Amino acid sequence: MKIGELSRMSGMAASAIRFYEEQGLLAPISRTASGYRQYASNAPDRLKLIQGAKKLGFSLDVIRDMLDENGKCSIEKTMQQSAILLREIEEQQAALERRRQSLLILRANLDNYQGDNPCPGNQTVN
Structure with missing residues (x-):
């Protein structure tokens, strides 16, 4: 899915998604020929997990350390x-x-x- 679809599904702004990508918390699985980011089907769940961990008070560095490549804690x-x-x-x-x-x-x-x-x-x- 492209970033716009992920934004709609997660209720999160595309800029926030790009920020999490820059922070190493979420990575696109590929890019289209025209350069659009393509995200995995589990990306909305990973974003929910990140948001939940932030609400509990975990820093982004700690969250990054807690997540594995599949987006699971x-x-x-x-x-x-x-x-x-x-x-x-x-x-x-x-x-x-x-x-x-x-x-x-x-x-x-x-x-x-x-x-x-x-x-x-x-x-x-x-």
Whole structure:
């Protein structure tokens, strides 16, 4: 199928498809005599997989590493990369919780504050 048909089938702009091609995530199987890209029948599925992985937070480099030539994900690589991403999310959640606690302490201190300057500058975020 040509890029226009792939664009219609996937709901993705042709420029996005060309971008994924430039990034090594999707390759045309051939070109016509006039230079048009021809994509495999599994190209729409590969684009859906790429989009889904992006929504989960995987970078394009990681997605490229997870995909094999047939457009399928390697279970082993996907498990490894998802573990890394989960650790990053857990670290972010812990940092947000520390920030939340610091804000709650600040609010409690402000509720009890009796001085002239209601916004003390010595509050720290852990």
